[in-house]
Amino acid sequence: MEAVHNTPMMKQYFSIKADYPDAFLFYRLGDFYELFFEDAKKVAHELELTLTAKNGKNAEHPIPMCGVPHHAANGYIEQLIERGYKVALCDQVEDPKLTKGLVKREVIQVITPGTLMSALTEKENRYLVAVVEQDGRFGIARGDVSTGESALTSVATLDGVIKELSIILPREIIVTTEEHETALAHLRIPLTRSLRRETHPHGDRAIDTAQAEAFAVLYAYMHDTQKRALTHLQPAVVYEASDFMQLEPNTVKNLELVRSARTGDKKGSLLGLLDVTGTAMGGRMLKRWLEKPLLSERVITERLDAVEELLQHYFERQQLKDTLREVYDLERLVAKVGYGTASARDLVQLKSTLRLIPRIQSALEEMMSERLGQLSLGLDPHDELSDLLDRAFVEAPPISTKEGGMIKAGYSADLDELLVASKDGKTWLATLEASERAATGIKTLKIGYNRVFGYYIEVSRANAKLLPEGRYERKQTLANAERYITPELKEKEALILGAEEKSVTLEYDLFCGVRDEVKGHIESLQRVSRRIAELDVLVALAEIA
Structure with a gap:
């Protein structure tokens, strides 16, 4: 085997890949994620990428290789996940500028069919399910990483497991035995084998050991793949x-409760007829209600009383309907906060939703049914949190959290000072450009900037001969222009770029501080999201009625 296989980088690659044999290892190299060997061959085939060789195709032992740009990796990863594969994201965990020799790399997340946090369908859950046999029963634990929702049950037989999974339709199933893997393979849902080990116990004595084991396996798998504190997981x-x-899988299919038997789509099903919900979380709840019809007369009556009252109050119902259309997906926004991926834009959407709660409560004031009263009382508008978000962020912040432009003027005196320094510097540059054009008589003279050379004065080659000798210091020669600097320009550049860099760093720190404050309210915000979702479903049913 050639020496190229034994370079420090390839040794690092082999060491990391050994821990993730069942996943494609996306190994970060500069601005690309690279794949090698069999991973490269399979991914190149699946995604129709060009397959190259790290050490040249004509080498004695060529290393197959393909790559995708770091900034566009999500789209490629989503395609692989939807085809049932797993992806291990291996990133640089040290700053290359501050590191001598090989940069340390680690897998920061494993993305699987049941844990994908992007490319989500608004009104559908993406469930991950764990199935464990214990003490003669089968524990079934399901969770949705994108919403934090989880639920537990147990059944007596493997046939009962199949019925339950046919209703849940998870994106991925975790099993702990080869026997279960074989029995559930016909469901055509990606299966993952997980070693049972001592893990996060559920702590609820009311659940049986099969449920507790299933929850432990589910939680451990989520934790091991996502590699972060899952603070957004709901009880x-x-x-x-x-x-x-109890509905047989064929009954669910033939009744077309949630999917058309002909097309497999929502359109043409009972869900397609009933779903006029205004929110994504309401749409997901309605789907769960249809898949699990109630047997409790008391709860059925409660729901019917609420629907009947909403049916009778036309104007209030229209007010609720219009308001709910403005509600963002609170459940997934809160999950992103706990998961650590929320942006300033997400937090502004959270604020906008909280600001709608008084309007929702106002529409419910005249309602007398028990369930609607309970829902109204549980809608906490979180006024202090909403005010904080309003003070902190501009109305339309950028998607990126590391390029500035998020924090509202007046929130931080230190940030305001840095932004003024940066703005004044740019005003000075504009003044300099105008004065130099006047002094030289060159109307096309301009001041520009790039990351390599910083700020510069650019003059076309044709006009360069008009410059007085020694006026500027030549910096760079291009095909059609000359670029120059002056000591004064370099001095201002240091001030402007220093202020910009400090302001961007400070903005990110301020953003993280606000996001951490929101994180402290996750449980109460999730309670609000559940109440809004239920109200949305009841309004939709009244509208259809």
Whole structure:
């Protein structure tokens, strides 16, 4: 084998890849994620990428290689995940500028069909399910990383497991035995084998050991793949399968409850008819209600009373309908906060949603039904948090959190000072450009900037001969222009760029501080999201009625 296989970089690659044999390893090299060997061959085939060789195609032992740009990797990863594969993201965890020799790399996240946080369907959950057999029962734990929702149940037989999974339709199933893997393979859902080990216990004595084991396996898998604190995971809802109408998989299919038997789409199903919900979380809840019809007469009556009252109050219902259309997906916004991926734009959407709550409560004031009263009382508008978000962020912040432009003037005196320094510097540059044009008589003279050379004065080659001798110091010669600097320009450049760099760093720190404050309210915000979702479903059912 050639020496290229034994370079420090390839040794690092082999060491990391050994821990993730069942995933494509996206290995960060500069501005690209690179794949090698069999990973490269398979991914190049799946995504129709060009397959090259790291050490040249004519080498004695060529190393197959393909890559995707770092900034565009999400689209490629989503395609692989939707085809049932896993991706291990291996990133640089040291600053290359501050590191001598090989940069340290680690897998920062494993993305799987059941844990994908992007490319989500608005009104559908993306469930990950763990199935464990314990003490003669089968524990089933399901979770949705994108919303933090989780639920537990147990059934007596493997046939019961299949019925439950046919309703849940998870994107990925975790099993702990080869026997279960074989039994569930016909469902055609990606299966993952997980070693059972001592993990995060559920802590609820009301659940049986099968449910506790299933939850432990589910939590461990989420934690091991996402590699972060899952603070947005909601307390698991424990339910008995027998609490709901037991529907055979074929019955669900033939009744076309949530999908058309002909097309497999929502359109043409009962869900397609009933779903006039205004929010994504309401749409997801309605789907869950249809998949699990109630048997409790008390709860059925509660729901019917609420729908009937909404039906009778036309104007209030229209007010609710119009307001709910403005509500963002609070459940997933809060999950992104806990997950650590929320942007300033997400937090502004959170504020906008909280500001709608008084309007929702106002529309419910005249309602007398027990359930609507409970929902209204539980809608906490989080006034202090909403005010903080309003003070902190501009109305339309950029998507990126590391390029500035997020924080509102007046929120931080230190930031305001830096931004003024940067703005004054740019005003000075504009004044300099005008004065130099006047002094030289060259109307096309301009002041420009690039990351390599900083600020410069650019004059076309044709006009360069008009410059007085020694006026500027030549910096760079281009095909059609000359670029120059002056000591004064270099001095201002240091001030402007210093202020810009400091302001961007400070903005990100301020953003993280606000996001951490929101993180402290995750549980109460999730309670609000559940109440809004239920209200949305009840309004939709009244509208259809």
